Every structure is written in C-alpha cells, then in structure tokens.
Amino acid sequence: MSATFAPDTSDxxxxxxxxxxxxxxxxxxxxxxxxxFSAKSGEICLLPDGSGGLKGALLGLGDRSTAARERFTLARATSLPKGIWRPVLPEGLDPDEAALALLLGQYRFTRYKGSTYAGAQFVCPDGADARHIEAIAAGEFLTRDLINTPASDMGPVQLESAARALASEIGASIEVTTGAALLDANFPMIHAVGRASDQEPRLIDIRLGEQGPLVTIVGKGVCFDTGGLDIKPPASMGLMKKDMGGAATALGLLKMLAGTGAADGLRLRVLIPAVENSISANAFRPQDVLTSRKGLTVEVNNTDAEGRLVLADALTLATEEKPDLLISLATLTGAARVALGPDVPPFYCDDDAVAHALAKAAKTVRDPLWQMPFWEPYEPLIEPAIADLDNAPSGGMAGSITAALFLRRFAEGAGRYLHLDIYGWQPVAAPGRPKGGVGQGARAILAALPELAG
Known part of the structure; x- marks a missing residue:
C-alpha cells in the first residue's frame, strides 16, 4: 500500500x-x-457548490483543551468522498502531525480481499515535510502488514524474505543463520525454542552504514506462539500471530531510518531471532536447563516465556561488538498490558539522559511510552536454585520488570541499553489506527535517536 501524498493539482x-x-x-x-456543524472531533460537513458538486469540506477537531486525548483526529478525513483534497490547517495544529494523520488514515490491510484503498487522497499540508512523513508512514505500513499477516503466511521463512526485501530496497547487507547452523554458531537458545517447528529457526542479521555510532536493534520474531508444552488456552493463543511484533517494528523502524535520512552517519544493525514456538516430540520442556550463548544457564520454568530466551542469544551477539546503543523491541509480557493497557508500552533504561530524551520524543510525536524501573531488589526472583537464571519466576508479580531484568543480564557491554515491552496490536479502531497490527515506539525512537545515539 502506497504511503504518499497526492500531487497538488488545480482541481x-x-x-x-x-x-x-x-x-x-x-x-x-x-x-x-x-x-x-459544530466542529466536534471528527465531524465532517460537505460543502455543496450549488450545481450538484462539492466546493470543499469542513472537518472538526474538537475543543483545543481536550483534543490531546485523541491522537490523529485528522485521520478521520479519509472518510471523505473519493478525490484529491488540499488540507487547510488552523493555528496550533502541527503540520507534520496533521500530514502523518492523513497518511495513516489511509492504511488498509487488503492482502486477502484483493482490493486496495481507493478513497480520499490528500495534498501534503503547507509547512509539513512530505518526504519525511511519507518515509515514516511507509515504515509503519510495513510493520502493520507484517503483524497482520497470519502465521500461515508469515513464519520464519517469510519473515526472512521480508527482511531480505527491505535490505535490498535500502542497500543494506543481510546474513541469516538457519537450523542446525545455529548450534554451530553458538545460538543454543534460539535453536531450542524454534526446533519443534516445521520451519527452521533462524537469526537474521542486517547491517546498514559503515561510519558513526553503532546502534543495534533486536526485535523478537516469534512468528507464532502456542506456548509450547505449557500450551496457551485458546483465548490467549488467538492473537499470537502478533508475537513477532518486535521484529516487525524493528524492520519498520529501519525503513523509517533509511527513508528519512536519519540512518546517515550511523552504523545500524538489526538482529531478529525468527522462530515458531511449536509443539512436537522434540520441543523444549519445562524445567529443562539451557546454556545460553553468554554461558549463563537458564532453567525453563515456563515454555511460554520463550521470547526472552531467543532475545538473550541475540542480545549477547549484539554486545560482542559493544554498540553505543542497544535497543530490544518485544511483545514480551502480559504484565505490561495489565499495568499500562495496550496503548502505552513501558520502556526500561538505566541512562537518565536517554530515558528523558525518549520520553520527551514520545510525547512530542504522540507515540506514547512510559518509563518503568530496572528494580534491582527483584533480581533474586530471576535466580532459581539449580541454574543461573529463571525464565519465568513464580508468584506472578512484576512480570514486565523481571523480564526486563532477565534481558539486561545479556545486554551488559552495550554503551546504553533500552528495552521496550510493546503490545503491537490496536484492539479497538481509533483515528489513524485501525483494529489490528500497529507499530509502537518506532516513531519515538526515530525522533530521539540523535540524542540516544550520542
């Protein structure tokens, strides 16, 4: 689906x-x-020209004091009749935000319907950076498409294909380690989690740029999560095609970085452990003890806490070249949803300057994030009796924090480490965000990256 503005024609x-x-x-x-017409949020009034046609339209933004509650109100303009529309913005409405809203509102996932968006199109609003906004929307559309595609068509093989297509598009290099070669290359936990699937597990490694600070992004690519032998109940398994939302967001972010020019002057690396957490005779088992790439042993007390296992090996690889900034993106814990709901992903970072820059950017670009602590008194919870680490501490409390603490053990050596526990799904349609897959955190990282990367 195209994420572009229409030409500014006379009609x-x-x-x-x-x-x-x-x-x-x-x-x-x-x-x-x-x-x-009273200009309520999303209210549209078509203006007749007196001869059976239209001479324009009005779109209500609501009251200024309450408009912040609803992101991207202008996206409702996509319900206008088909044609090209030139937005005229009022004072106080950011042109870039308005432009992004208009493009995001055009998103439709039509792969299985054989149709494309054929509604209203928009000229880029005056004062907005069309190239920059189009690149952001294109990255977001990629993320949404990947998440929305069911696991029957988006397993590790297809996720690799999508990564290869993006690498070719932006001029990046890509290497993929697959199947038994993961053991030879010392990625034992990625192999253990994915070995039960018909599609072999793999580690996708993309690089772009040769000079500047090294920024490494690790995205969780669990293309479907049954829960493994600790199988999920149906209600919990229904959305598990989105468990590769971290990988989808990482690829969308990479597309944004390349398209906006923000990748210039950086060395970017994207690592995606791509697996299915399936059930078969050779599936990894509860209370197995796995030895990670780092050498730390992990007792598996729940096979449904598999995302942190595959991320651990990828994070260890990332730290071996000491990146200036290491970011992990993962649809990791239900605990984060209980605490903050689907719209507000928590992020974890020990560097106050990085945390402040990201929180500020998140608010500015309306890509909400909320800082949570690496609460060190909880460290004993991830230390079982017979191994170095526990992948699923008992008790059920502070699940997002203990998962972040687990990952931090494997991120030691990076200049700065940032972890986002995203949801990757819009449960109820909202302006610019139809129900379904959605990117979270990518626009905030893009906006803050000059400060994050130092």
Missing amino acids: ASPLWALWQGDPLPEDAGTWPEAAG
Whole structure:
C-alpha cells in the first residue's frame, strides 16, 4: 500500500480543519450552520457548490483543551468522498502531525480481499515535510502488514524474505543463520525454542552504514506462539500471530531510518531471532536447563516465556561488538498490558539522559511510552536454585520488570541499553489506527535517536 501524498493539482478541493469555536471560512457560506456543524472531533460537513458538486469540506477537531486525548483526529478525513483534497490547517495544529494523520488514515490491510484503498487522497499540508512523513508512514505500513499477516503466511521463512526485501530496497547487507547452523554458531537458545517447528529457526542479521555510532536493534520474531508444552488456552493463543511484533517494528523502524535520512552517519544493525514456538516430540520442556550463548544457564520454568530466551542469544551477539546503543523491541509480557493497557508500552533504561530524551520524543510525536524501573531488589526472583537464571519466576508479580531484568543480564557491554515491552496490536479502531497490527515506539525512537545515539 502506497504511503504518499497526492500531487497538488488545480482541481484539489479545500478541506478546512477547524477547532470548536473557530470562525468558519468565508467560502463555507451559510450551509454549515444550517446543517448543524459544530466542529466536534471528527465531524465532517460537505460543502455543496450549488450545481450538484462539492466546493470543499469542513472537518472538526474538537475543543483545543481536550483534543490531546485523541491522537490523529485528522485521520478521520479519509472518510471523505473519493478525490484529491488540499488540507487547510488552523493555528496550533502541527503540520507534520496533521500530514502523518492523513497518511495513516489511509492504511488498509487488503492482502486477502484483493482490493486496495481507493478513497480520499490528500495534498501534503503547507509547512509539513512530505518526504519525511511519507518515509515514516511507509515504515509503519510495513510493520502493520507484517503483524497482520497470519502465521500461515508469515513464519520464519517469510519473515526472512521480508527482511531480505527491505535490505535490498535500502542497500543494506543481510546474513541469516538457519537450523542446525545455529548450534554451530553458538545460538543454543534460539535453536531450542524454534526446533519443534516445521520451519527452521533462524537469526537474521542486517547491517546498514559503515561510519558513526553503532546502534543495534533486536526485535523478537516469534512468528507464532502456542506456548509450547505449557500450551496457551485458546483465548490467549488467538492473537499470537502478533508475537513477532518486535521484529516487525524493528524492520519498520529501519525503513523509517533509511527513508528519512536519519540512518546517515550511523552504523545500524538489526538482529531478529525468527522462530515458531511449536509443539512436537522434540520441543523444549519445562524445567529443562539451557546454556545460553553468554554461558549463563537458564532453567525453563515456563515454555511460554520463550521470547526472552531467543532475545538473550541475540542480545549477547549484539554486545560482542559493544554498540553505543542497544535497543530490544518485544511483545514480551502480559504484565505490561495489565499495568499500562495496550496503548502505552513501558520502556526500561538505566541512562537518565536517554530515558528523558525518549520520553520527551514520545510525547512530542504522540507515540506514547512510559518509563518503568530496572528494580534491582527483584533480581533474586530471576535466580532459581539449580541454574543461573529463571525464565519465568513464580508468584506472578512484576512480570514486565523481571523480564526486563532477565534481558539486561545479556545486554551488559552495550554503551546504553533500552528495552521496550510493546503490545503491537490496536484492539479497538481509533483515528489513524485501525483494529489490528500497529507499530509502537518506532516513531519515538526515530525522533530521539540523535540524542540516544550520542
């Protein structure tokens, strides 16, 4: 699906966006008042031209004091009739945010319907950076498409294909280690988690850029998670095609970085352990003890806590070249959803400057994140009796924190470490975010990256 603005042609119809209480444009005439238009959030008023056609439209943004509650209100403009529309923005509405809303609102997942978006198109609003916004939207569309695709068509093989296609598009190099070669290359936990699947586990390694600070992004690529031998109940398994949302977000972020030019002056590396957590005679078992790439042993007290196992080997590989910034992105814990819901992923970082920069950027670009602590008094919870680490501490408390502490053990050696526990799914449709797969954290990282990378 294309994430581009329409050309500014002479026949483009004006679309006036209005705050509640703002005066109507002179060209609107008396029709909006007669039709009862009040500029409520998302309210649309089509303006007739007197001869059976349209001379423009009005879109309500709601009250200024409450508009912040709803991100990307302007995305509702995609319900306008088919045609090209030229947005006219009011004072106080950021042009880049408005532009992104208009593009995100056009997203449709149509792979299995044989159709494409054929609705309203928009000229880039005055003052917005069209190239920058189009690159962000293209990265987000890639993330959404990957997450929305069911596991029957998005297993480790297809995720590798998507990574190869992106690498070719942006001029990056890619190497993939697959199957038994994972054991030879010392990625034992990636192999253990994925060996029960018909599609062999693999580690995808993408590199872009040759000079500058090294930024390594590790994305969890569990293409489907049955829970393993600790099998999930049906209600919990239904959305597990999205368990590769960390990998999808990492690839979408890489596309954004390359498309916006933010990758210039950086060495970027993206690592994706791509597996299915399946059930078969050779599946890894509860209370197995696995030896990680780092040499730490891990007691498996729940085969459904597999994401941190595959991430651990990939994080260890990442630290071996001491990146300036190491980021992990993962649909990791239900505990994060209980604490913060689906819209607000927690992030973990020990570096106050990095945490502040990311939190500020998240607020600025409306890509919400919330800092949570690496709470060291909980370290004993991840230390079982017979191994170095426990992948699923008993008790059920602080699950997102203990998972982050587990991952931090394997991130030692990076200049700065940042972990995001994302959800990757929009459960209820909202402006610019239809129900389904969604990127989380990528736009905030993109905006903050100059400070994050030092």
